[in-house]
Amino acid sequence: MTAKILDGKATKDAIFAELRPRVAALAERGVVPGLGTVLVGDDPGSHSYVKMKHADSAKIGINSIRRDLPADISQEKLEAVIDDLNADPTCHGYIVQLPLPKHLDANRVLERIDPDKDADGLAPTSLGRLVLGQRGPLPCTPYGIIELLKRHGVELNGARVTVVGRGITVGRTMGLLLTRRSENSTVTLCHTGTRDLAAEVRRADIVIAAAGVPGIIKPDMVAPGAAVLDVGVSHVDGKLTGDVDPGVAEVAAWLSPNPGGVGPMTRAMLVSNVVEAAERAAASR
Numbered sequence: 001m002t003a004k005i006l007d008g009k010a011t012k013d014a015i016f017a018e019l020r021p022r023v024a025a026l027a028e029r030g031v032v033p034g035l036g037t038v039l040v041g042d043d044p045g046s047h048s049y050v051k052m053k054h055a056d057s058a059k060i061g062i063n064s065i066r067r068d069l070p071a072d073i074s075q076e077k078l079e080a081v082i083d084d085l086n087a088d089p090t091c092h093g094y095i096v097q098l099p100l101p102k103h104l105d106a107n108r109v110l111e112r113i114d115p116d117k118d119a120d121g122l123a124p125t126s127l128g129r130l131v132l133g134q135r136g137p138l139p140c141t142p143y144g145i146i147e148l149l150k151r152h153g154v155e156l157n158g159a160r161v162t163v164v165g166r167g168i169t170v171g172r173t174m175g176l177l178l179t180r181r182s183e184n185s186t187v188t189l190c191h192t193g194t195r196d197l198a199a200e201v202r203r204a205d206i207v208i209a210a211a212g213v214p215g216i217i218k219p220d221m222v223a224p225g226a227a228v229l230d231v232g233v234s235h236v237d238g239k240l241t242g243d244v245d246p247g248v249a250e251v252a253a254w255l256s257p258n259p260g261g262v263g264p265m266t267r268a269m270l271v272s273n274v275v276e277a278a279e280r281a282a283a284s285r
């Protein structure tokens, strides 16, 4: 068997096509959605991600607000930039690119983001709303994974989903989204304390690999016909390497590759969160 591709690039383009008329409708009311990014330091990976986000914004008519800050910026100065974006009416949503340099307290920064402008859905109020089942921006990567599966017709209702990795940006929040009534999946969340990872992966209809361990998901761990999504990002000999062994393509029915799968979907949902925030702002004027 050779797996069909869960195509994140094509699905992102489809989502953008749906967003463009919404952006046009906002423009008619005099509102141009604005996406802000806060980037501290000069990590090349972070720079390239932020660049892609602004290129996406330009593609659908969203305004870019870029704050690139020196690696040695103080906590106080960084928080002043956050306050500034919170007060800026042209900025409807923004992200603080993570990770931050070690001398900065990321949690204090995230707590300072106006919850109505949290484009990442990762600030404490947004996570709290997600747990409580209240409306709010959803974390972009798990939200993108759900859209990717639904738009390829992969059944979530009643599905057994094994998530590998308990990080906030993917694993832990993934479980919260999938167990809502609207998704109705049964989730097993695996991590380094899991006794028999192979057994947990083997009984899954859907495997979401976000451990950041190159090739941790082997072909003999995957049930024939499963959907497997590779969210891992590692660098081996300078090359982007995912969590899923290439041989899995011969066992799985669906495979979300990396790159070309979940990464573009994360960006699509970020832009979607900003358009939604701009619509809310426009409605309350």
Ligand SMILES: Nc1nc(=O)c2c([nH]1)NC[C@@H]1CN(c3ccc(C(=O)N[C@@H](CCC(=O)O)C(=O)O)cc3)C=[N+]21
Binding pocket: 049, 052, 095, 096, 097, 098, 099, 120, 140, 258, 259, 260, 261, 262, 263, 264, 265, 266, 267
């Ligand atoms: N506050 C915050 N929010 C984030 O969403 C966030 C973050 N910090 N820090 C870093 C990670 C990483 N991340 C990616 C997003 C898109 C791709 C992406 O689109 N990748 C393409 C191209 C990959 C390539 O060729 O380099 C792909 O997968 O096809 C990758 C990585 C968002 N992150």
